[in-house]
Amino acid sequence: MGVSGIAPRLPNPYSPHPMTEDSRFGLARTVTLAGPLELDGGAALSPVEIAYETYGVLNADRSNAILICHALTGDQHVASTHPITGKPGWWTRMVGAEKPIDPGRHFIICTNVLGSCLGSSGPATVNPATGAPFAMRFPVITIRDMVRAQAMLLDHLGVPALAAVVGGSMGGMQVLEWAATYPDRVRSAIAIAATARHSAQNIAFHEVGRQAIMADPKWRGGDYYADGDPPAAGLAVARMAAHITYLSEAGLTEKFGRRLQSRDAKSFGFDADFQVESYLRHQGISFVDRFDANSYLYITRAMDYYDIAEEYGGLLANAFRATRTRFCIVSFDTDWLYPTAESRAIVHALNAAGAPVSFVELSSPFGHDAFLLDMPELNRVVDGFLRAGERT
Amino acid sequence: MSELRPDLAIIADHVAPGSRVLDVGCGDGELMEVLQAQKRCDARGIEIDAANVSLAVARGLSVIQGDADADLVNYPDNSFDYAILSQTLQTARAPDKALSELMRIGRRAFVSFPNFAYWRVRLSLAWGGRMPVTPALPVSWYETQNIHQLTIDDFRAFVRERGIIVEQAWFLTGDRRCGEAAANLRAEHAVFLLRR
Numbered sequence: 001m002g003v004s005g006i007a008p009r010l011p012n013p014y015s016p017h018p019m020t021e022d023s024r025f026g027l028a029r030t031v032t033l034a035g036p037l038e039l040d041g042g043a044a045l046s047p048v049e050i051a052y053e054t055y056g057v058l059n060a061d062r063s064n065a066i067l068i069c070h071a072l073t074g075d076q077h078v079a080s081t082h083p084i085t086g087k088p089g090w091w092t093r094m095v096g097a098e099k100p101i102d103p104g105r106h107f108i109i110c111t112n113v114l115g116s117c118l119g120s121s122g123p124a125t126v127n128p129a130t131g132a133p134f135a136m137r138f139p140v141i142t143i144r145d146m147v148r149a150q151a152m153l154l155d156h157l158g159v160p161a162l163a164a165v166v167g168g169s170m171g172g173m174q175v176l177e178w179a180a181t182y183p184d185r186v187r188s189a190i191a192i193a194a195t196a197r198h199s200a201q202n203i204a205f206h207e208v209g210r211q212a213i214m215a216d217p218k219w220r221g222g223d224y225y226a227d228g229d230p231p232a233a234g235l236a237v238a239r240m241a242a243h244i245t246y247l248s249e250a251g252l253t254e255k256f257g258r259r260l261q262s263r264d265a266k267s268f269g270f271d272a273d274f275q276v277e278s279y280l281r282h283q284g285i286s287f288v289d290r291f292d293a294n295s296y297l298y299i300t301r302a303m304d305y306y307d308i309a310e311e312y313g314g315l316l317a318n319a320f321r322a323t324r325t326r327f328c329i330v331s332f333d334t335d336w337l338y339p340t341a342e343s344r345a346i347v348h349a350l351n352a353a354g355a356p357v358s359f360v361e362l363s364s365p366f367g368h369d370a371f372l373l374d375m376p377e378l379n380r381v382v383d384g385f386l387r388a389g390e391r392t
Numbered sequence: 393m394s395e396l397r398p399d400l401a402i403i404a405d406h407v408a409p410g411s412r413v414l415d416v417g418c419g420d421g422e423l424m425e426v427l428q429a430q431k432r433c434d435a436r437g438i439e440i441d442a443a444n445v446s447l448a449v450a451r452g453l454s455v456i457q458g459d460a461d462a463d464l465v466n467y468p469d470n471s472f473d474y475a476i477l478s479q480t481l482q483t484a485r486a487p488d489k490a491l492s493e494l495m496r497i498g499r500r501a502f503v504s505f506p507n508f509a510y511w512r513v514r515l516s517l518a519w520g521g522r523m524p525v526t527p528a529l530p531v532s533w534y535e536t537q538n539i540h541q542l543t544i545d546d547f548r549a550f551v552r553e554r555g556i557i558v559e560q561a562w563f564l565t566g567d568r569r570c571g572e573a574a575a576n577l578r579a580e581h582a583v584f585l586l587r588r
Contacts, residue, residue, distance in 0.1 A: 328449065329456075347456050348466040356436070359456035360445040380450045388452020 024157055025054045027080050030119050033152050037114075040305075043139035047128070050153045051119025052076050052111040055095070056103030058159065065159045066101055066386075067150060068110040069167030069174035072242075072299055073291055075118040078110040079103075084290045093374055094166075100383035101166065105390075109157065113174075114149040115141045115298040121149075123294035124225060135294055136222035143170070143306045147177045151185070161185045164386055168192035168371035169338070170299070173306055176346065179327070180308055180319040188389040190382060192330045192371045195342040196316055196349070197307035202337065205245050206300040209238030213293045222294050235293040236284030243283045248334035248367030252276060309349075316349035327357040328385040330371075330378060337368040358385060396426060399478055399504040402562045402583045406502075407431055411473035414438070414497060416460050416490075417480030421448030428453070436472075438463055461485045464493035471497055478504045478583075482538040488550075495556060495588055504583040509543035509576045510565075527566065528580045544576040551586060560585040 024031070028051075035046035053076045058065060068078050068091065075082070079089035079096050095101045101108060112120040115138070123138040154162070165178045165186050172194025179189045195202070213219055216234025224230050244252075256276040260266070263273065272278040312318035327350050331343035340361045350357040362377050364370035371378065396404055400423045407413060409431045415424050418437030421444075427433040437455035439445045448455040456463070460477065461484055475498030477490065482505050484490040494501045506528040507513075516524035523533040531537075542550070544563070551558060563570045563579035570578050 326454070344458075347458075348463075351456070351466055351471075352468055354468075354471065356434075356454040357456060358445075358449045358454050359458075360442055360449060361457050362446075363442065377446050381446050384450025384452055391452065 025058075027053045027055075028083070029053060031153065031156060033156060035152075037145070037149055037152065039139050039145045040142040041140045041145075045114075045121060045139065047121075048114075048149055048152060049119065049121045049125060050111055050114075050149060052109060052153060053078065053080060054157070055079060055108040056106050058107040058157075062158065062160060063163060064105065064390075065107045065109060065154075065162050067154070067162050067165045067178070068095065068101070068108060069150075069165065069171035069178075070110065070113065071167070071169035071171050072303065073239075073287070073296075074171065075116065076110045076112045077118075078108070082290070085286075090372065093372075094379065094382065100379050100386060106163070107159075109154070109159070111150050111153055113146040113170075113299065115146070115295060115302060117292035117295040122292070123222065123298055124292050133223075133225045135225065136297075138294070138298060140305075141298060141302050143173050143177050143302050144181055146302065147174055147181055150174075150178075151182055154185070161187065164188040164190060164389065166190040166192075166382070167194070169194060169368065170303055172338075173303065176308055177306075179323060179325045183320075183323045183325055186325045188326045188328070188386065190328045190330070190385065191343075191346070192378070193332055193335050193338055193368055194329075194346075195338040196309060196346050197342075198304050199342075203304045205242060205337075206304055208241050210297050210300060212237040212241065213297060216293075219293065222297075224293075230288070231293045232285075232288040235288045235291065235296060236281075238293075238296060239287040239291075240280045240284040243280060245337045246367060246369040248336065248365060250334060251366045254365060255279075316345065317352035320350055320353040320355050323353060323355050325355065326385075326389055327355055328381065329357065329359040330381060331359075331361045332364050332367065332370040333361055334365055335368040335370065396422060398564050398567045399562075399581050399583050400426075402564075403476060403478065403502045403504070404431070406560070406585060407433060407474055409433070412436075412471070413474045413476060414467070414472040415476045415478070416464065416494065417477060417483075418444075418448060418453075418455055420444045421451050421453040421455055423476070423478070424448070424453050424455070425451060459484075460490040460493075464490065464497060467493075467497045469496055470499060472499070474498050474500050474502060476502045478502065479506070481505050482540050482542060484540065487540050487542075491550075491556075492554070495554075495586065499587065500559070501586045502583060503547075503586060504581060505542060505547065506538070507544045507576065507579050507582055508541040509545065510580045511577050512580075514577075526580070544579060544582045547582065547584065551584070556586050556588065558584055559587055 030051045033048045035048045036044035037048045078091045112118040115122045127134045167175045172191035175191040213234040216231035219231035259275045261275045261278040308319045309316040329343050331340040347359040404426045412434045415437040424435040427435045438458045440459045445457045475494045513524040562583040563575040564581040
């Protein structure tokens with residue numbers, strides 16, 4: 001653990017990093033790596049910009065690093081205030097002092113994924129070759145490309161291996177890809193509400209979202225950056241459709257039922273009469289302020305291309321053959337986006353590969369998004385699993 | 393190991409150190425924890441109850457939520473030195489399949505179960521005319537999870553018909569061991585160590 005003089009324990013884990021003059025560590029970091037990053041699609045990206053945050057202190061033997069992978073529309077602000085919305089980090093229930101992932105014990109890294117729009121290379125990035133944003137000329141990427149970019153960042157940070165890689169939803173997909181691609185760099189892996197491949201239904205919902213964006217006349221083939229008039233309507237519809245898949249019927253019924261929005265009777269018009277309509281419209285409208293439509297296209301594409309078993313003869317177990325990584329898989333009973341059956345398929349493959357794996361289906365009325373909500377049971381499981389890894 | 397349930401203590405005492413163990417129906421992982429801490433075993437568990445799984449995982453154990461009926465088929469042959477089925481056989485929908493999966497996955501298997509031919513059980517049924525409620529079978533007929541009640545003699549015949557070898561057997565009344573003589577009448581619980 002922290003040897004004094006190199007990595008002293010600080011009273012406030014959010015204080016400036018003790019490697020004080022080392023600008024690699026801290027909040028709101030951005031780095032431009034030379035690359036090239038060879039992509040699954042055949043293209044190469046150079047340079048590669050990565051926006052990220054670190055919390056806590058990398059210990060002397062560099063053994064306490066935890067990488068947190070974010071979901072489709074998440075970002076690197078896992079436990080810091082979002083620069084656009086001003087809201088607290090997206091996973092402060094899991095990450096923070098006295099939480100399962102604790103900057104007092106762990107060196108925490110969270111990167112904005114490749115293809116996203118919060119500072120990492122993506123379609124909104126200016127192509128150095130042309131001086132104009134890539135837009136749809138950005139190469140199509142995969143989940144594994146995102147993971148490769150994260151590995152490049154770890155090299156830059158001097159982190160040889162991760163005590164754990166943790167994520168929910170698309171973050172969980174990256175977790176599995178990490179374990180398959182870099183088995184020697186991952187000691188523990190926690191994949192929550194995730195899947196090892198995108199199903200036809202998953203792809204179908206994403207295609208609805210993409211078509212909504214592309215059908216917006218303001219999309220203009222993706223070249224909308226210059227005049228600041230993005231396809232907000234299309235992106236909002238994409239978000240509304242997707243948001244339904246993150247909830248559950250029981251959750252929607254409990255939260256909204258058929259209740260009317262600020263009115264006593266139906267309007268016999270097409271205003272948002274129902275609370276659920278108003279809620280979805282709000283979700284759509286607030287989303288466009290913080291997210292880029294082209295990024296939405298690229299990241300949903302990456303998720304649709306995701307099928308870990310594909311490269312291993314269709315046998316998921318082969319992706320984890322001889323792995324020494326410990327796995328913890330968690331699903332939620334009302335998650336119909338990545339239902340428990342998907343998690344079980346992962347668990348069966350890991351068992352067949354002889355990997356140490358824990359799996360639990362937790363009960364929550366809130367569907368897929370349960371992993372972001374207050375779930376004491378989830379925290380207990382993650383905490384116990386991480387601590388057990390730290391004991392060995 | 394004194395804190396363990398008596399049948400689990402017997403199993404813990406007789407598992408070879410350093411072996412790979414699958415505990416089917418592992419509860420909150422108390423046996424696994426002992427095997428890992430005191431016998432340096434690589435212990436894995438399957439448990440049907442989510443709250444128990446959470447407790448076990450929070451203890452740092454490798455436990456998956458599942459059950460003997462559905463999940464054993466997914467394990468490769470000989471993937472464990474021991475497969476353990478403690479107090480679970482009588483709750484399986486298909487005990488015969490569960491046992492054959494157990495013998496396929498593990499080179500050896502421990503199976504423990506409550507003996508339905510225990511004399512108090514017989515008394516209750518024969519003279520009381522009621523389904524027995526005893527310390528080993530504490531729940532009324534309508535809420536018990538024990539859907540396939542069996543006796544020690546039933547189990548002996550069951551494994552014999554399948555060519556499974558009984559390496560050792562232990563019998564318990566309450567917390568005390570009892571001998572093999574008339575065990576089918578005197579024993580409340582039995583623990584068997586089996587191999588193919």
